[in-house]
Amino acid sequence: MIIFALTFLEYISIFSQTTVAIELHDNSFITINGTTNLLSFKLFQKGEDLINKSFTLTTSQHHNRIYISQNQITIPVSKFNSENKMALRDFLKLIKSNDYPNLIIQLNYLEANQTNDKNNNSNGNASVDITITGITKKFDIPISSKQAGDIYSIDGEKNISIRDFGLTPPVEMMGLIKVSEWIDIHFHFIGKMKVYKSLAMNK
Numbered sequence: 001m002i003i004f005a006l007t008f009l010e011y012i013s014i015f016s017q018t019t020v021a022i023e024l025h026d027n028s029f030i031t032i033n034g035t036t037n038l039l040s041f042k043l044f045q046k047g048e049d050l051i052n053k054s055f056t057l058t059t060s061q062h063h064n065r066i067y068i069s070q071n072q073i074t075i076p077v078s079k080f081n082s083e084n085k086m087a088l089r090d091f092l093k094l095i096k097s098n099d100y101p102n103l104i105i106q107l108n109y110l111e112a113n114q115t116n117d118k119n120n121n122s123n124g125n126a127s128v129d130i131t132i133t134g135i136t137k138k139f140d141i142p143i144s145s146k147q148a149g150d151i152y153s154i155d156g157e158k159n160i161s162i163r164d165f166g167l168t169p170p171v172e173m174m175g176l177i178k179v180s181e182w183i184d185i186h187f188h189f190i191g192k193m194k195v196y197k198s199l200a201m202n203k
Helices: 002-012 084-094
Strands: 017-025 029-035 040-046 054-062 063-066 074-078 102-114 119-131 134-149 151-161 182-200
Touching: 029 084, 040 084, 102 134
Parallel strands: none
Antiparallel strands: 017 054, 017 182, 029 040, 029 182, 054 063, 063 102, 074 102, 102 119, 119 134, 134 151, 151 182
């Protein structure tokens, strides 16, 4: 949800600090897509299962990078679901969910590729640290946003290798089923946002 800050670019260019209140909608979601040599599978977590849905944060800008006061989100892995229950079970086993019950994402900064266009769309990149099974890796995730009144939607997607986190792709049924090391993480957040501008800068 901290990636909602991408949509504040037009405000932060005028104000050195911006306080933002966000209420996340239940139709937001996070998905993890994977494949085997035989089939594909999808794990998902709905907005209603996320830990924090209402929060306030402060943003600031240095050059074209945006920094956020509350820059860490915790995702409980037990809240993931799937139509493929075997894939879900193997995923939780793979990431050692009993020992590491949460995925942790820390936002380092946001960087804009372009300013909002006439349709109130924006895009950019988020520099994040992702921690799985106690191992942290840095990634740049392309993100895009759309605005309709005070409702904002944010989308981002990244293909990563589980080997980056010291994990070995599982092999099932005596080698008949082999899971790919690559997974695709996609998030879609929708929320209502109220901006409180402060500390105006001289133009």
